[in-house]
Amino acid sequence: MTRSLAERPRLTFWFEFASTYAYLAAMRVEGRARAWGVALDWRPFLLGPVFAAQGWETSPFLIYPAKGRFMWRDMARRAEALGLAFRVDPPAFPVNSAPAARLAIAALERPEGPAFVRAVYAAQWAQARDVADAGVLADCAREAGLDPAALAERAGALRPRLREHTEAAMAAGVFGAPSFAAGGELFWGADQMEDALSWAATGRLAPAAGQGDDPEDRP
Amino acid sequence: MTRSLAERPRLTFWFEFASTYAYLAAMRVEGRARAWGVALDWRPFLLGPVFAAQGWETSPFLIYPAKGRFMWRDMARRAEALGLAFRVDPPAFPVNSAPAARLAIAALERPEGPAFVRAVYAAQWAQARDVADAGVLADCAREAGLDPAALAERAGALRPRLREHTEAAMAAGVFGAPSFAAGGELFWGADQMEDALSWAATGRLAPAAGQGDDPEDRP
Numbered sequence: 121m122t123r124s125l126a127e128r129p130r131l132t133f134w135f136e137f138a139s140t141y142a143y144l145a146a147m148r149v150e151g152r153a154r155a156w157g158v159a160l161d162w163r164p165f166l167l168g169p170v171f172a173a174q175g176w177e178t179s180p181f182l183i184y185p186a187k188g189r190f191m192w193r194d195m196a197r198r199a200e201a202l203g204l205a206f207r208v209d210p211p212a213f214p215v216n217s218a219p220a221a222r223l224a225i226a227a228l229e230r231p232e233g234p235a236f237v238r239a240v241y242a243a244q245w246a247q248a249r250d251v252a253d254a255g256v257l258a259d260c261a262r263e264a265g266l267d268p269a270a271l272a273e274r275a276g277a278l279r280p281r282l283r284e285h286t287e288a289a290m291a292a293g294v295f296g297a298p299s300f301a302a303g304g305e306l307f308w309g310a311d312q313m314e315d316a317l318s319w320a321a322t323g324r325l326a327p328a329a330g331q332g333d334d335p336e337d338r339p
Numbered sequence: 340m341t342r343s344l345a346e347r348p349r350l351t352f353w354f355e356f357a358s359t360y361a362y363l364a365a366m367r368v369e370g371r372a373r374a375w376g377v378a379l380d381w382r383p384f385l386l387g388p389v390f391a392a393q394g395w396e397t398s399p400f401l402i403y404p405a406k407g408r409f410m411w412r413d414m415a416r417r418a419e420a421l422g423l424a425f426r427v428d429p430p431a432f433p434v435n436s437a438p439a440a441r442l443a444i445a446a447l448e449r450p451e452g453p454a455f456v457r458a459v460y461a462a463q464w465a466q467a468r469d470v471a472d473a474g475v476l477a478d479c480a481r482e483a484g485l486d487p488a489a490l491a492e493r494a495g496a497l498r499p500r501l502r503e504h505t506e507a508a509m510a511a512g513v514f515g516a517p518s519f520a521a522g523g524e525l526f527w528g529a530d531q532m533e534d535a536l537s538w539a540a541t542g543r544l545a546p547a548a549g550q551g552d553d554p555e556d557r558p
Contacts, residue, residue, distance in 0.1 A: 186514040201544040295405040311530040314548045325420040329533045
């Protein structure tokens with residue numbers, strides 16, 4: 121039975137273009153949400169103010185080297201398993217993602233929004249292009265079927281939104297990216313995307329491996 | 340085909356009794372390892388020195404309140420989904436887990452070791468008992484079929500081992516608990532236990548939801 125858009129359960133997807141793990145989620149979330157019958161609210165925000173509130177002046181992956189080494193390797197093997205290209209040599213880390221986030225807010229007023237988000241993530245993490253660069257972002261807009269000049273103009277008009285989103289994320293308890301919110305529950309990390317969708321759709325977590333009929337099943 | 344113990348792939352399970360998420364892994368890892376045909380090396384270690392090396396004087400869940408709030412709620416819903424009792428009111432957080440870890444090292448010389456580890460985790464997280472208390476630990480030993488006095492004596496003889504394990508963990512790149520290591524790869528968090536087992540058994544990650552024959556499958 122197909123439910124109308126208005127009836128479908130909703131999931132808020134909090135994302136930040138500078139986040140590696142958000143890339144894994146952003147490239148797959150639309151297909152997975154469709155599979156679960158969940159409508160998505162895409163919410164670009166900035167991690168900078170969130171990290172600053174925790175006393176960090178940059179990415180925790182730079183502040184804590186062991187965690188950083190783990191993340192780059194974990195990203196490489198995870199991206200490969202998901203069939204996503206991933207380059208560990210971005211032109212800057214963390215990138216200044218504010219320009220891309222402002223354009224995304226404007227793009228997400230239109231049906232092309234998710235395609236623009238994926239184009240920016242692919243430019244940043246699959247192609248190692250500099251998504252702080254206006255020319256790169258214009259290419260992403262065209263790739264998504266949007267007019268770069270019109271998009272930039274609308275982004276200018278919506279400029280305060282990005283700060284509002286970031287403040288809303290912090291008020292919702294978000295402390296990293298990607299995060300997901302449904303039914304008063306917060307989920308953190310690409311590893312919890314499926315749980316978040318399951319919670320939105322059914323009010324409970326996705327079953328763990330070994331939780332089916334056979335407790336010793338293999339996936 | 341059943342393989343002999345010597346032929347089976349191995350996974351190192353790094354755990355710390357003070358860690359909430361390690362509880363979720365420790366209670367399930369033996370059954371899941373059996374399902375995957377993987378032999379386990381149980382490695383108790385202390386997070387204190389690991390955190391100190393990152394500049395933290397206590398648990399990051401206390402230093403970063405948003406992360407702490409998330410963790411307690413995430414633990415409660417995850418434990419419930421796994422059918423594990425979990426109390427959010429332990430007598431101390433983080434608990435002084437060194438006495439329990441020293442006894443675990445001695446217990447793990449014997450077949451009763453994993454049962455002792457589970458008894459301590461259950462005392463700490465399901466029953467909110469103080470596992471820094473020698474009487475509580477003696478109860479855990481008896482529950483696992485071990486003689487508390489003999490176990491304490493052996494733990495005394497093996498006392499330097501705990502520091503050696505902790506140093507080995509740091510050398511292996513461990514920065515949190517639970518962690519898993521197999522074939523030169525490190526995995527972090529109860530959410531990655533299945534991936535770690537899959538890597539040990541097959542050299543690749545467990546398939547993600549939506550990665551099977553039908554890209555829109557639901558678990």
